[in-house]
Amino acid sequence: xNRKRLEQIxxxxxxxxxxxxxxxxxxxxxxxxxxxxxxxxxKYVNSKEELLRHYYDGxxxxxxxxxxxxxxxxxxxxxxWIGLSMTASRSIDLGPDxxxxxxxxxxHEHTVTARxxxxxxxxxxxxxxKAQEAGQIRNLCDPEKLFMALKNLxxxxxxxxxxxxGSFPFFSHYGRMVEDIILPDYDTVLKQTGxxxxxxxx
Amino acid sequence: xNRKRLEQIxxxxxxxxxxxxxxxxxxxxxxxxxxxxxxxxxKYVNSKEELLRHYYDGxxxxxxxxxxxxxxxxxxxxxxWIGLSMTASRSIDLGPDxxxxxxxxxxHEHTVTARxxxxxxxxxxxxxxKAQEAGQIRNLCDPEKLFMALKNLxxxxxxxxxxxxGSFPFFSHYGRMVEDIILPDYDTVLKQTGxxxxxxxx
Numbered sequence: 001x002n003r004k005r006l007e008q009i010x011x012x013x014x015x016x017x018x019x020x021x022x023x024x025x026x027x028x029x030x031x032x033x034x035x036x037x038x039x040x041x042x043k044y045v046n047s048k049e050e051l052l053r054h055y056y057d058g059x060x061x062x063x064x065x066x067x068x069x070x071x072x073x074x075x076x077x078x079x080x081w082i083g084l085s086m087t088a089s090r091s092i093d094l095g096p097d098x099x100x101x102x103x104x105x106x107x108h109e110h111t112v113t114a115r116x117x118x119x120x121x122x123x124x125x126x127x128x129x130k131a132q133e134a135g136q137i138r139n140l141c142d143p144e145k146l147f148m149a150l151k152n153l154x155x156x157x158x159x160x161x162x163x164x165x166g167s168f169p170f171f172s173h174y175g176r177m178v179e180d181i182i183l184p185d186y187d188t189v190l191k192q193t194g195x196x197x198x199x200x201x202x
Numbered sequence: 203x204n205r206k207r208l209e210q211i212x213x214x215x216x217x218x219x220x221x222x223x224x225x226x227x228x229x230x231x232x233x234x235x236x237x238x239x240x241x242x243x244x245k246y247v248n249s250k251e252e253l254l255r256h257y258y259d260g261x262x263x264x265x266x267x268x269x270x271x272x273x274x275x276x277x278x279x280x281x282x283w284i285g286l287s288m289t290a291s292r293s294i295d296l297g298p299d300x301x302x303x304x305x306x307x308x309x310h311e312h313t314v315t316a317r318x319x320x321x322x323x324x325x326x327x328x329x330x331x332k333a334q335e336a337g338q339i340r341n342l343c344d345p346e347k348l349f350m351a352l353k354n355l356x357x358x359x360x361x362x363x364x365x366x367x368g369s370f371p372f373f374s375h376y377g378r379m380v381e382d383i384i385l386p387d388y389d390t391v392l393k394q395t396g397x398x399x400x401x402x403x404x
Contacts, residue, residue, distance in 0.1 A: 100309040103305075103309070107302040107305070139341070139383075139385065141382035142382070146382050149355055151358070152379065153355040155357075156355055156356065156358030156359070156360075157354040162309060163308050177347065177350065177351035177354065180344070181341075181383050183341065
């Protein structure tokens with residue numbers, strides 16, 4: 001197994017899926033574009049569908065790193081948003097058509113999307129708890145339940161985004177809904193961190 | 203067109219879908235069980251898939267009626283819950299397998315599920331506004347945005363329910379998440395309506 005080869009297969013297939021569509025791209029097409037044989041392809045992935053799962057590879061590491069970098073700011077509202085939005089951005093980046101294929105794959109295999117990863121959940125739940133303790137958000141419900149509500153909201157909004165072929169800007173809608181739920185107190189955030197979110201969200 | 207005939211087709215097909223599965227039930231199977239010919243079947247529905255859409259027929263009327271009946275109690279928290287849960291119950295009633303077929307249909311046709319019906323939305327947004335005015339809930343965000351967040355949460359949780367083959371009790375999970383978001387003030391509800399939710403939710 002050669003990590004670079006797998007990455008090549010993933011890059012090439014994603015480009016082809018986007019250009020020709022998932023259904024109209026065969027394993028043979030991908031092999032030809034990569035200059036490999038079918039047996040080589042199947043050393044790396046079990047099926048064309050499985051490629052979609054691989055696009056989430058490394059998402060958790062990227063998320064944890066971003067949260068680690070932001071944590072010292074004590075701006076827990078922003079930290080919550082990183083926790084909620086970063087993995088969702090991988091999904092949105094796939095685009096409505098490919099993402100619908102991925103959802104259908106999850107339906108058929110009865111698997112839940114990769115975004116419910118335990119590590120990311122734990123860190124984001126912790127950020128909610130700290131935001132509550134620091135008075136940065138007004139919703140004081142159980143942090144884990146709140147997290148699950150926010151994650152399921154993301155999943156639902158993603159579904160609607162797919163169904164309408166990406167007709168609305170996902171992150172601005174999701175961001176507003178998250179704010180409506182956690183009820184940030186930006187005056188407190190400003191006092192504690194010096195960050196004025198009103199300038200950004202204007 | 204004969205309404206009774208359509209209802210027979212819907213009832214029979216739903217039963218067959220549940221017993222044999224959607225894929226293993228053909229239009230001919232449904233015709234035979236109903237004692238009709240294929241041309242008659244296609245006078246009522248355009249496809250087997252379309253039957254799934256029909257299962258939502260009348261959902262809005264049922265919802266509006268239930269909300270009308272409950273409105274005089276001034277228990278707006280309960281009214282919000284009726285607005286959010288009643289149409290979702292049609293989906294859950296389909297079961298994970300049929301509901302996944304319905305979702306895939308919406309993916310392919312780029313339609314949003316029937317549950318985003320304008321009439322039900324308007325009434326529930328109104329209930330949220332009244333709950334805010336009466337101090338029955340603590341979340342004072344824009345009622346329409348709050349409604350959309352709660353609806354998308356429902357959709358996301360439904361998706362997770364499908365993906366895990368209905369592994370958790372949908373309504374108790376959804377109900378807890380809705381409470382975490384709207385933040386009901388049951389003491390105020392009790393004072394205003396005499397209804398003690400704590401007894402029920404114990």
